[in-house]
Structure formats: C-alpha cells, structure tokens
Amino acid sequence: DWDDIPPSSALEVISEEEAVQIIAEPLLPIQSSTLRDYVDHSETLEKLVHLGVDLSQVEKRQKAGQLLLTLDFEKDVKKILLFLKDVGIEDNQLGPFLTKNPYILGEDLEALETRVAYLKSKKFGNSEIAQMVSRAPYLLLFSVERLDNRLGFFKNELGLSVKKTKDLVIRLPRLLTGKLEPVKENLQVCRIELGFQRNEIQQIVCKTPKILTASKKRLIQTFDYLHNIMGIPHHMLTRFPQVFNSKLLRIRERHMFLAFLGRAQYDPAQPSYISLDQLVSLPDEVFCTELAKASMQDFENFLKTL
Numbered sequence: 001d002w003d004d005i006p007p008s009s010a011l012e013v014i015s016e017e018e019a020v021q022i023i024a025e026p027l028l029p030i031q032s033s034t035l036r037d038y039v040d041h042s043e044t045l046e047k048l049v050h051l052g053v054d055l056s057q058v059e060k061r062q063k064a065g066q067l068l069l070t071l072d073f074e075k076d077v078k079k080i081l082l083f084l085k086d087v088g089i090e091d092n093q094l095g096p097f098l099t100k101n102p103y104i105l106g107e108d109l110e111a112l113e114t115r116v117a118y119l120k121s122k123k124f125g126n127s128e129i130a131q132m133v134s135r136a137p138y139l140l141l142f143s144v145e146r147l148d149n150r151l152g153f154f155k156n157e158l159g160l161s162v163k164k165t166k167d168l169v170i171r172l173p174r175l176l177t178g179k180l181e182p183v184k185e186n187l188q189v190c191r192i193e194l195g196f197q198r199n200e201i202q203q204i205v206c207k208t209p210k211i212l213t214a215s216k217k218r219l220i221q222t223f224d225y226l227h228n229i230m231g232i233p234h235h236m237l238t239r240f241p242q243v244f245n246s247k248l249l250r251i252r253e254r255h256m257f258l259a260f261l262g263r264a265q266y267d268p269a270q271p272s273y274i275s276l277d278q279l280v281s282l283p284d285e286v287f288c289t290e291l292a293k294a295s296m297q298d299f300e301n302f303l304k305t306l
Helices: 035-041 043-051 065-070 073-087 091-100 102-106 109-121 128-136 144-158 160-171 181-191 196-206 210-215 216-229 234-239 240-245 248-260 274-280 284-292 296-305
Strands: none
Touching: 043 065, 043 160, 043 296, 073 091, 073 102, 073 109, 073 128, 091 102, 109 128, 109 144, 109 196, 128 160, 144 160, 144 181, 144 196, 160 196, 181 196, 181 210, 181 216, 196 210, 196 234, 196 240, 210 240, 216 234, 216 240, 216 248, 234 240, 234 274, 240 274, 248 274, 248 284, 248 296, 274 284, 284 296
C-alpha cells in the first residue's frame, strides 16, 4: 500500500532520495526486549503511556525506541506537545498521533514552527493544517523546501490553480509526504495508456485525488472494463471518476445484471439512463429496486449463474 515514509533518522531533514521505505531494525539493547521494561525507570515513557502512546507500536519503528529513551519530558517533550496542541491536534489524539510519528519529539521546535508558518503563508487555514497534520502524521518532519517543491509539482504537472492545488493536498495530504514515483506513473498511465486529455486528468484528480495513488494495475483493468466492455466514453468517466475507486467485481456484477435485464443504458440522452455514480454507490437493495427494477432475490440468483 502506498504510504507515508518517515525520514530515516528523527533528526535529519529528509530528501527525495532518502524517502525509501524504512526497514525496521532491532531498537533496544539486547537485554531488554521491549520499551515496556523501561517505563518504571523513565518518566518520559511513563507520561507518554498516560497520554495514550502505544509503545509496542513505537518500538517497531526504526530508532524510535532509542530516541524516546534519550528525551527528557520537561525539557524536550512538553514543548512539542504544546506545539501539537497549538497546531490543532486534540488532546485525545496526541497518543495515537505520537504512536504513528514518535520522531516529531526529537525535532527542533523552531524548524517545526517554520513549517507551519510556511503552510500559513500559502494560505492554508488553521483547521486545514490541523486536518492535514492529523491525516498525514509525518507532514511536519519535512523541510519547507520539500513542501514547496511538492506543491509546485502538483500545480505544474496538473496545470492547477493555486486554490485547486491547495484543495487537492487538503483532501489527500499524503501527497506531500509519500513517494512521487507512483504518482508520476499514474499520471502517465492516465495520459498514455488510458488516453485522457490533460484537462480531463485535471478534473478527474480534483474530484478523486486517490486516483494518483491507486494501484496502476487496478486503474487499467477498471478503465478497460468501463470503456471497452460497457462502452463508457472518456468524457463520462471524467464526470464520474469515483467509479475508479470501486471494486471491479461490483461494477461487473451490476453491469452484467443490468445487461441481462436489458437495462444497461449509460447514455444520458436516453430516457432509461443510469449514471455511473448510482451504479457503483447505491447499496444492493436500492440498486435492485431503483435501477434494475428487480428483487434482491433475482440479483442473488443471477450472481449464482456467473
């Protein structure tokens, strides 16, 4: 699964090249198998446990265990907790947040503040920043330069306005923290293999940002079925790109049932038109009664014949 990649050390600013998946290594001295063993001796660990940090998860992260053992709660940790609350992480979210990103406790406070100030300078609102940081926990580990390059990449590559670029990363903040290679690949797939025009790709991505990080194979298979089997033209797929987030099996079963009933009509100019959005989003019962004009039993019996 495409995911955020933490910097390879808690203290360095990550570069694109270093953003490779990190391989966990033994974290603690051999004589102790878990961070739990240290809780009684470490005020920092004890307080983090009270906050809801899950040490069994933290110790799976490279060097995170050593980092926490070197920190002093009053001197190092407290100011970062106050900073995170300032950014908008709720009290009950601090534990889960630090479980996912313990490295932030070793970051320089000024560097963190600079990154937030940068996002504000780009007109991200406080609640938007809070939402982005909680959904992409590694976001604030990245340098201003990297954040700036990323925003520039999406703006230029997709030809988006500043506002649309902002909306895109607010909806999917992992675009700022994950690898760029899969994104570049998917854009190429949309252009070259699926044959979408640049302005269509813009619309698709703005409506359904997840397409940028979807599995390339799934994108191609889903497109192939929608376009070549169901006969859906590019401009219709551009209007309803959320179909690409649906399971191909669901699309296929429903289309085949409609085709069997003579109701597979996806042309908006026709009276019995069925929108792609309804085709994939309605629950089975509603799909049967509203679109197929059939019973659930009919649908289930039909599926058994496939």
